[in-house]
Amino acid sequence: MAISPLTKLSFSDGEFLDIAGRVERETGITMKLSKKDMMYARLVKRLKALNLESFNDYLMLLSSRKGSDEISFLINSMTTNHTLFFREDHHFDHLIETFCPVKRGLSIWSCGCSSGQEPYSLALSLAGNNSETVARSIRILATDLDSNVLANGMTAQYSLDLKSQIPQTYFQNGMVRKNDTCLEMSPMIKSMVRFDQLNIIKPWTLRDKFDIIFCRNMLIYFDHELQNKIISQFCDVLQPGGYLYLGHSESVRNKALPLKMVGRTIYRKVAS
Ligand SMILES: C[S@@+](CC[C@H](N)C(=O)[O-])C[C@H]1O[C@@H](n2cnc3c(N)ncnc32)[C@H](O)[C@@H]1O
Structure with missing residues (x-):
């Protein structure tokens, strides 16, 4: 029964x-x-x-x-998957100031990407200020442990209610309105983002080295020892001069790591 x-x-x-x-x-x-x-x-x-x-x-x-x-x-x-488009918008302002106009291909990792709002915000910020050719040279790897949120991200479709989170300037080239309730990222924005399942606490290897790593509001769920270990692994796959963006209540505690704070929860890898 x-x-x-x-x-x-x-x-x-x-x-x-x-x-x-x-x-x-x-x-x-x-x-x-x-x-x-x-x-x-x-x-x-x-x-x-x-x-x-x-x-x-x-x-x-x-x-x-x-x-x-x-x-x-x-x-x-x-898993707690709360996320927003352009969450902590000062990070996106910094990104545009630092990288736009984009002069060469960029490799970016959104780690703990949830349902895709973060990697698509990265794509919209960088593509919105550059030509299509340049946009296509920007590769964003979006990973998460949770298979449900990854599946949502891959659809690239979001409720129209979320429209207010996205600056108006990105509407023309970045998104299409699919129907009365749903909007979808444009084919160009979709082509910049690749989703994959990755559990950050299990052994992982990635082919790329990254110019930019966004890992926001994931480390807070881990103890300090694990946070330090993961940030140290990020240093190994970050290009010298590359940037690490953490969430608003996260920070780099291990002062021995080659990371210099250059903005609010923004770190730059110094050549070691
Ligand atoms: C609160 S969301 C943050 C989403 C986005 N980064 C943001 O700031 O809006 C945290 C994400 O971390 C993911 N996560 C938690 N533990 C993880 C792990 N061990 N490996 C990979 N992702 C993990 C969760 O599934 C969740 O989607």
């Missing part, structure tokens, strides 16, 4: 900590006990759909042979 949507499932602190530990090992995201209600809210429908009567049953499922399929659902449920 299906479990009623109104039934409250039992969820102990120990079960929360077990699931949170599993999430941290897979994603780096740390969750204190204060997040227990949030976890309940994000998972309860799933447990009921699977006809599980308790979070203990869910833990057993995760540890079973079928658990590897469930883990990606768990991960997608636990």
